[in-house]
Amino acid sequence: MKFDNKITRMLGIKYPIILGAFGHAGKADLAVPASEAGGLGIITSICYPTAEEFREDLKRAKAMTDKPFAVNFTLWKDMIDNAFHEEYIKVALEEKIKTIFTSGYDGSYIGGIFKKAGCTWIHKCAAIKHAKIIEKKGVDAVVLVGKEGTGYKNEEQHTTMINMTAARRILKVPLIAAGGIGDARGFMGALAMGASAVYMGTAFMATKEFNAPDKFKMKIVNQEITDPKNIKKVYNMKHGIPPSFASGVIESVPTIKEFIDTIIKEAEEIMAEFKTWGMAD
Numbered sequence: 001m002k003f004d005n006k007i008t009r010m011l012g013i014k015y016p017i018i019l020g021a022f023g024h025a026g027k028a029d030l031a032v033p034a035s036e037a038g039g040l041g042i043i044t045s046i047c048y049p050t051a052e053e054f055r056e057d058l059k060r061a062k063a064m065t066d067k068p069f070a071v072n073f074t075l076w077k078d079m080i081d082n083a084f085h086e087e088y089i090k091v092a093l094e095e096k097i098k099t100i101f102t103s104g105y106d107g108s109y110i111g112g113i114f115k116k117a118g119c120t121w122i123h124k125c126a127a128i129k130h131a132k133i134i135e136k137k138g139v140d141a142v143v144l145v146g147k148e149g150t151g152y153k154n155e156e157q158h159t160t161m162i163n164m165t166a167a168r169r170i171l172k173v174p175l176i177a178a179g180g181i182g183d184a185r186g187f188m189g190a191l192a193m194g195a196s197a198v199y200m201g202t203a204f205m206a207t208k209e210f211n212a213p214d215k216f217k218m219k220i221v222n223q224e225i226t227d228p229k230n231i232k233k234v235y236n237m238k239h240g241i242p243p244s245f246a247s248g249v250i251e252s253v254p255t256i257k258e259f260i261d262t263i264i265k266e267a268e269e270i271m272a273e274f275k276t277w278g279m280a281d
Contacts, residue, residue: 001268006174007141007196010120011099012068014038017187017260018143018176020201021072021101021124023047025211028061033209033256035067038264042101044072051087058095070122071097075104085110093117101143108137115140122176124199126154128167141174142167143199148180150201150244161193168194182246184266202244207256214253223247 007016017039019031023046031041043061048054061069071092073085089110092100100114103124111121115138123134124143131142144167146160158166160179167175177190178199190198204210206220225248254262 001264001271005196007176010140010174011040011070013040015260015264016191016195016197017263018042018197018199019204019256020178020199021074021103022201022205023074026072027211028057028064030204030209030211030256031069032061032064034204034260035069036065037257037260039260040099041069042072043069044074045085045088045092046074048088051091054088055091055095058091058097062095068098070099070101072101072103073107073110075102075107075110089113103143106134106137108134108139111137111139124178127156128158128163128170129156131167131171135171135173139173141176141196142171143176143178145199146177146179148245149178160190164190164193164195180245182244183249184263184270186246186249187263188267188270200246202246203250203259204256206247206250206253207259208253209256217253220247220250221253223250225249 003016005016015038019034019039019041021042021044022030023044026042026044026047028043031043034041043057045054048057073088097119099120099122100110101122101124102110107123111123114121120140122141122143123139124145125131125134126145128144131144134142144163146163147157148160160177160181164175164177174196175194176197176199177195181187181190181198181200182203187198202220205212206217210217225245
Protein backbone atom coordinates (compact mmCIF):
# COMPACT_ATOMS: atom_id res chain seq x y z
CA MET A 1 0.00 0.00 0.00
CA LYS A 2 1.36 3.41 -0.98
CA PHE A 3 0.80 6.44 1.21
CA ASP A 4 1.17 9.91 -0.25
CA ASN A 5 -0.18 12.77 1.83
CA LYS A 6 0.91 16.05 3.41
CA ILE A 7 2.73 14.40 6.29
CA THR A 8 4.57 11.71 4.32
CA ARG A 9 5.73 14.38 1.87
CA MET A 10 6.58 16.86 4.62
CA LEU A 11 8.67 14.34 6.56
CA GLY A 12 9.98 12.27 3.66
CA ILE A 13 8.67 9.00 5.11
CA LYS A 14 7.12 5.92 3.51
CA TYR A 15 4.37 5.31 6.06
CA PRO A 16 2.44 7.90 8.13
CA ILE A 17 3.48 6.24 11.39
CA ILE A 18 5.39 8.24 14.01
CA LEU A 19 7.17 6.91 17.07
CA GLY A 20 6.10 8.77 20.19
CA ALA A 21 8.62 10.89 22.09
CA PHE A 22 9.81 9.12 25.24
CA GLY A 23 11.32 10.94 28.18
CA HIS A 24 13.73 8.15 29.12
CA ALA A 25 13.96 5.68 26.23
CA GLY A 26 13.75 8.10 23.30
CA LYS A 27 17.24 7.55 21.98
CA ALA A 28 18.80 6.37 18.72
CA ASP A 29 18.37 2.66 19.52
CA LEU A 30 14.59 3.15 19.48
CA ALA A 31 14.23 5.91 16.90
CA VAL A 32 16.41 4.41 14.16
CA PRO A 33 14.45 1.12 13.82
CA ALA A 34 11.21 3.12 13.45
CA SER A 35 12.73 5.22 10.68
CA GLU A 36 14.33 2.21 9.01
CA ALA A 37 10.92 0.47 8.96
CA GLY A 38 9.39 3.35 6.99
CA GLY A 39 8.00 5.49 9.80
CA LEU A 40 9.52 8.43 11.65
CA GLY A 41 11.66 7.90 14.71
CA ILE A 42 11.99 10.62 17.35
CA ILE A 43 14.98 11.28 19.60
CA THR A 44 14.02 13.17 22.76
CA SER A 45 16.46 15.79 23.99
CA ILE A 46 15.61 15.46 27.70
CA CYS A 47 16.94 11.89 27.68
CA TYR A 48 20.47 13.28 27.81
CA PRO A 49 22.11 14.83 30.89
CA THR A 50 24.33 16.99 28.68
CA ALA A 51 24.11 18.51 25.22
CA GLU A 52 27.28 16.70 24.18
CA GLU A 53 25.75 13.31 24.99
CA PHE A 54 22.79 14.41 22.90
CA ARG A 55 25.14 15.31 20.05
CA GLU A 56 26.89 11.95 20.19
CA ASP A 57 23.61 10.06 19.92
CA LEU A 58 22.45 12.20 17.00
CA LYS A 59 25.73 11.40 15.24
CA ARG A 60 25.24 7.74 16.02
CA ALA A 61 21.70 7.81 14.62
CA LYS A 62 22.92 9.41 11.39
CA ALA A 63 25.57 6.70 11.09
CA MET A 64 22.92 4.01 11.60
CA THR A 65 20.37 5.23 9.02
CA ASP A 66 19.98 7.53 6.05
CA LYS A 67 16.24 7.73 6.71
CA PRO A 68 14.65 10.83 8.30
CA PHE A 69 14.29 11.08 12.06
CA ALA A 70 13.21 13.95 14.29
CA VAL A 71 14.05 15.52 17.65
CA ASN A 72 11.53 16.34 20.39
CA PHE A 73 11.89 19.19 22.86
CA THR A 74 9.70 18.67 25.94
CA LEU A 75 8.40 21.76 27.73
CA TRP A 76 7.33 20.69 31.21
CA LYS A 77 6.53 23.09 34.04
CA ASP A 78 10.14 23.11 35.24
CA MET A 79 11.41 23.45 31.67
CA ILE A 80 9.34 26.38 30.40
CA ASP A 81 12.44 28.55 30.71
CA ASN A 82 13.81 28.15 27.19
CA ALA A 83 17.35 28.71 28.47
CA PHE A 84 17.25 25.05 29.59
CA HIS A 85 17.03 23.99 25.95
CA GLU A 86 19.47 26.44 24.34
CA GLU A 87 22.47 24.10 24.11
CA TYR A 88 20.30 21.26 22.83
CA ILE A 89 18.77 23.56 20.20
CA LYS A 90 22.26 24.58 19.09
CA VAL A 91 23.34 20.94 18.79
CA ALA A 92 20.25 19.95 16.77
CA LEU A 93 20.84 22.82 14.36
CA GLU A 94 24.53 22.00 13.99
CA GLU A 95 23.69 18.34 13.35
CA LYS A 96 21.24 19.50 10.65
CA ILE A 97 18.08 17.98 12.11
CA LYS A 98 15.30 18.73 9.62
CA THR A 99 12.20 18.09 11.76
CA ILE A 100 11.55 18.96 15.38
CA PHE A 101 8.61 18.37 17.68
CA THR A 102 7.71 20.39 20.74
CA SER A 103 5.37 19.11 23.42
CA GLY A 104 3.77 20.27 26.63
CA TYR A 105 3.67 24.02 26.95
CA ASP A 106 3.96 26.65 24.18
CA GLY A 107 6.76 25.54 21.84
CA SER A 108 6.70 28.59 19.58
CA TYR A 109 10.04 29.99 20.77
CA ILE A 110 11.89 26.78 19.89
CA GLY A 111 9.73 26.18 16.82
CA GLY A 112 10.44 29.67 15.53
CA ILE A 113 14.19 29.13 15.73
CA PHE A 114 13.99 25.98 13.63
CA LYS A 115 11.49 27.48 11.19
CA LYS A 116 13.95 30.30 10.50
CA ALA A 117 16.56 27.64 9.75
CA GLY A 118 14.24 26.05 7.17
CA CYS A 119 13.18 23.12 9.34
CA THR A 120 9.76 21.57 9.94
CA TRP A 121 8.10 22.25 13.30
CA ILE A 122 5.34 20.03 14.74
CA HIS A 123 3.73 20.62 18.13
CA LYS A 124 1.95 18.05 20.31
CA CYS A 125 -0.96 19.15 22.49
CA ALA A 126 -4.07 17.73 24.15
CA ALA A 127 -6.77 20.34 23.52
CA ILE A 128 -8.17 21.65 20.24
CA LYS A 129 -8.12 25.13 21.79
CA HIS A 130 -4.35 24.93 22.19
CA ALA A 131 -3.96 23.55 18.67
CA LYS A 132 -5.77 26.61 17.31
CA ILE A 133 -3.40 28.90 19.20
CA ILE A 134 -0.24 27.13 18.07
CA GLU A 135 -1.47 27.04 14.46
CA LYS A 136 -1.47 30.85 14.45
CA LYS A 137 2.18 30.79 15.56
CA GLY A 138 3.35 29.07 12.40
CA VAL A 139 3.44 25.38 13.25
CA ASP A 140 3.60 23.02 10.24
CA ALA A 141 1.45 20.26 11.77
CA VAL A 142 -0.18 19.37 15.07
CA VAL A 143 -0.29 16.16 17.08
CA LEU A 144 -3.57 15.97 19.00
CA VAL A 145 -3.66 13.50 21.89
CA GLY A 146 -7.02 11.98 22.78
CA LYS A 147 -8.13 11.11 26.31
CA GLU A 148 -7.61 7.43 25.51
CA GLY A 149 -3.87 8.02 25.40
CA THR A 150 -1.24 7.97 28.11
CA GLY A 151 0.07 11.09 29.79
CA TYR A 152 -1.37 13.86 31.92
CA LYS A 153 -4.99 14.73 31.11
CA ASN A 154 -6.48 18.11 30.31
CA GLU A 155 -10.02 19.03 31.36
CA GLU A 156 -10.63 20.39 27.84
CA GLN A 157 -9.29 17.27 26.14
CA HIS A 158 -11.53 15.26 23.81
CA THR A 159 -11.34 11.69 22.62
CA THR A 160 -9.27 10.85 19.55
CA MET A 161 -12.40 10.49 17.43
CA ILE A 162 -13.66 13.99 18.23
CA ASN A 163 -10.15 15.44 18.02
CA MET A 164 -9.83 14.30 14.43
CA THR A 165 -13.35 14.85 13.10
CA ALA A 166 -13.87 18.23 14.77
CA ALA A 167 -10.34 19.61 14.47
CA ARG A 168 -10.27 18.70 10.79
CA ARG A 169 -13.05 21.27 10.33
CA ILE A 170 -11.29 23.89 12.44
CA LEU A 171 -7.58 23.64 11.64
CA LYS A 172 -5.86 24.05 8.29
CA VAL A 173 -2.54 22.41 9.18
CA PRO A 174 -2.15 18.62 8.87
CA LEU A 175 -3.30 16.64 11.90
CA ILE A 176 -1.53 13.72 13.52
CA ALA A 177 -3.69 11.46 15.69
CA ALA A 178 -2.52 10.13 19.05
CA GLY A 179 -4.28 8.38 21.88
CA GLY A 180 -5.47 4.78 22.04
CA ILE A 181 -4.05 3.75 18.65
CA GLY A 182 -2.23 0.44 18.67
CA ASP A 183 -3.15 -1.59 15.59
CA ALA A 184 -4.13 -1.40 11.91
CA ARG A 185 -7.78 -0.62 12.54
CA GLY A 186 -6.86 2.28 14.80
CA PHE A 187 -4.37 3.45 12.18
CA MET A 188 -6.87 3.28 9.31
CA GLY A 189 -9.64 4.75 11.45
CA ALA A 190 -7.50 7.77 12.31
CA LEU A 191 -6.73 8.41 8.65
CA ALA A 192 -10.40 8.11 7.76
CA MET A 193 -11.32 10.62 10.46
CA GLY A 194 -8.99 13.26 9.07
CA ALA A 195 -5.50 12.53 10.37
CA SER A 196 -2.55 12.56 7.99
CA ALA A 197 -0.54 10.27 10.29
CA VAL A 198 -0.65 8.49 13.63
CA TYR A 199 1.63 9.00 16.62
CA MET A 200 1.97 5.98 18.91
CA GLY A 201 3.61 5.52 22.28
CA THR A 202 2.26 2.51 24.16
CA ALA A 203 2.36 0.28 21.08
CA PHE A 204 6.09 0.96 20.64
CA MET A 205 6.68 0.32 24.33
CA ALA A 206 5.65 -3.28 23.67
CA THR A 207 8.46 -3.86 21.13
CA LYS A 208 11.76 -5.67 21.56
CA GLU A 209 13.80 -2.50 21.07
CA PHE A 210 12.11 -0.55 23.84
CA ASN A 211 14.42 -0.25 26.84
CA ALA A 212 12.27 -1.77 29.58
CA PRO A 213 12.03 -5.15 31.37
CA ASP A 214 10.05 -7.92 29.68
CA LYS A 215 7.74 -7.95 32.73
CA PHE A 216 6.73 -4.36 31.93
CA LYS A 217 6.03 -5.20 28.28
CA MET A 218 3.99 -8.28 29.15
CA LYS A 219 1.86 -6.16 31.47
CA ILE A 220 0.87 -4.15 28.38
CA VAL A 221 0.22 -7.31 26.37
CA ASN A 222 -1.90 -8.86 29.11
CA GLN A 223 -3.93 -5.75 29.89
CA GLU A 224 -7.65 -6.40 29.43
CA ILE A 225 -9.62 -3.61 27.73
CA THR A 226 -12.56 -4.35 30.06
CA ASP A 227 -10.54 -4.01 33.27
CA PRO A 228 -12.47 -1.41 35.38
CA LYS A 229 -9.36 -0.41 37.34
CA ASN A 230 -7.50 0.31 34.10
CA ILE A 231 -10.44 2.29 32.73
CA LYS A 232 -10.45 4.44 35.85
CA LYS A 233 -6.69 5.03 35.57
CA VAL A 234 -6.86 6.04 31.90
CA TYR A 235 -9.47 8.71 32.56
CA ASN A 236 -7.90 9.94 35.81
CA MET A 237 -6.94 13.61 35.37
CA LYS A 238 -5.40 14.17 38.79
CA HIS A 239 -2.80 11.60 39.70
CA GLY A 240 0.30 10.32 37.93
CA ILE A 241 0.71 9.31 34.32
CA PRO A 242 -2.10 6.87 33.42
CA PRO A 243 -1.74 4.14 30.78
CA SER A 244 -3.32 4.11 27.32
CA PHE A 245 -6.27 2.11 26.03
CA ALA A 246 -3.98 1.06 23.17
CA SER A 247 -2.85 -1.71 25.50
CA GLY A 248 -6.20 -3.39 24.85
CA VAL A 249 -5.25 -4.26 21.26
CA ILE A 250 -1.60 -5.20 21.80
CA GLU A 251 -1.11 -8.95 21.80
CA SER A 252 2.64 -9.59 21.45
CA VAL A 253 6.12 -8.08 21.69
CA PRO A 254 7.45 -7.86 18.11
CA THR A 255 10.42 -5.96 16.75
CA ILE A 256 9.60 -2.44 15.55
CA LYS A 257 9.92 -3.56 11.94
CA GLU A 258 7.55 -6.47 12.54
CA PHE A 259 5.08 -4.15 14.25
CA ILE A 260 5.02 -1.59 11.42
CA ASP A 261 5.00 -4.28 8.73
CA THR A 262 1.99 -5.90 10.44
CA ILE A 263 0.09 -2.62 10.55
CA ILE A 264 0.64 -2.06 6.82
CA LYS A 265 -0.22 -5.66 5.92
CA GLU A 266 -3.43 -5.56 7.94
CA ALA A 267 -4.27 -2.12 6.56
CA GLU A 268 -4.10 -3.62 3.09
CA GLU A 269 -6.46 -6.38 4.22
CA ILE A 270 -8.89 -3.76 5.54
CA MET A 271 -8.79 -1.95 2.20
CA ALA A 272 -9.48 -5.24 0.42
CA GLU A 273 -12.45 -5.73 2.73
CA PHE A 274 -13.74 -2.27 1.82
CA LYS A 275 -13.52 -3.17 -1.86
CA THR A 276 -15.88 -6.07 -1.34
CA TRP A 277 -18.36 -3.52 0.01
CA GLY A 278 -17.86 -1.28 -2.99
CA MET A 279 -16.19 1.33 -0.77
CA ALA A 280 -12.77 1.52 -2.46
CA ASP A 281 -11.43 1.36 -5.99
